[in-house]
Amino acid sequence: MYFWEVVWKEQLIQLKALELPLERLDAKKARLEALRPMPLFALNKLRDTLSIEWTYHSNAIEGNTLNLVETLVVIEDGMTIKGKSLREHLEAINHHEAIEQVIALAQPGAIITERIILDLHALVLQKIEKDFAGRYRNMPVRIIGANFLPPNYLKVPDLMEELMVWLRENTEELHPVLLAAAFHHRFVWIHPFVDGNGRTVRLLQNLLLMSKGYPPAIILKEDRQKYYRALNEANEGRFANLALLMVQAAERTIDIYLGTFDGSLDAYQPIGNLAEEPDMPYGEEYIGLLARRGKIDAYKEGKRWFTTKKAIEEYRAGRQRMR
Numbered sequence: 001m002y003f004w005e006v007v008w009k010e011q012l013i014q015l016k017a018l019e020l021p022l023e024r025l026d027a028k029k030a031r032l033e034a035l036r037p038m039p040l041f042a043l044n045k046l047r048d049t050l051s052i053e054w055t056y057h058s059n060a061i062e063g064n065t066l067n068l069v070e071t072l073v074v075i076e077d078g079m080t081i082k083g084k085s086l087r088e089h090l091e092a093i094n095h096h097e098a099i100e101q102v103i104a105l106a107q108p109g110a111i112i113t114e115r116i117i118l119d120l121h122a123l124v125l126q127k128i129e130k131d132f133a134g135r136y137r138n139m140p141v142r143i144i145g146a147n148f149l150p151p152n153y154l155k156v157p158d159l160m161e162e163l164m165v166w167l168r169e170n171t172e173e174l175h176p177v178l179l180a181a182a183f184h185h186r187f188v189w190i191h192p193f194v195d196g197n198g199r200t201v202r203l204l205q206n207l208l209l210m211s212k213g214y215p216p217a218i219i220l221k222e223d224r225q226k227y228y229r230a231l232n233e234a235n236e237g238r239f240a241n242l243a244l245l246m247v248q249a250a251e252r253t254i255d256i257y258l259g260t261f262d263g264s265l266d267a268y269q270p271i272g273n274l275a276e277e278p279d280m281p282y283g284e285e286y287i288g289l290l291a292r293r294g295k296i297d298a299y300k301e302g303k304r305w306f307t308t309k310k311a312i313e314e315y316r317a318g319r320q321r322m323r
Helices: 005-017 022-034 040-061 068-077 086-105 114-125 153-170 176-190 197-211 221-235 240-262 271-275 284-292 309-322
Strands: 298-301 304-307
Touching (some): 022 176, 153 176, 176 240
Antiparallel strands (some): 298 304
């Protein structure tokens, strides 16, 4: 038995028991699949837009100061931004190339291997930290703000091999979004690289999701502190908030796809607007709480939550049935 097998079995039990809006997520995914085939031009345009957004948010979480428009200009126009470092430019270019590799790999039934992990990491750090790119760490590391110390670097190869075994054995055991969340946490805990762990694991989680037919789940820069808190909670054996964050990130992207191809996103409004309607039974603060906890159909853009009147009515009707 692997050293961490008992801990990871307990994690599986807890994740399966969580009350998350997975049925709602899967219903939206089914609606999206029913729209296929989608117009190729519009589909490619949307993928390009989301790839820029994915690069921007993932890099910004790690401290890159390029904004969304600047990230677009660097990647699509090859221009430099005054006042920004060379490293920040290269981080944007590297990450975009890594996304292209993920898209190429994300075929149905795709299996993540250590070779894929090392190759993606090499793309993330190419032209920046060549000595570390595509190589497991050979030194101890500390993570600022984390509530744990990553394992000794001598254990990294064995722990990564163990993670690959776990992934192969449990791919069908968990909902794909929960699998991505569990993999994400375990990878971060191992912290196999000197640098680039966060960007790499967010690429890998989406490779897992995309190979199962989901669009990428983009963790927003605005949720950076929530994301780090959720990872620290997972280190203490509490996985609910990390799993919820992953579900909400995946649902947001599905909503964007649906809104593009069937117009359903038009019904969503800022929660502040809905709270001001005369027949609304809940205030803005309570609706925001429901959105953050995944109790209603909602998605986040920047710091604002959007939902629909129908979602609030369905929640209220469900509460009344329970009385």
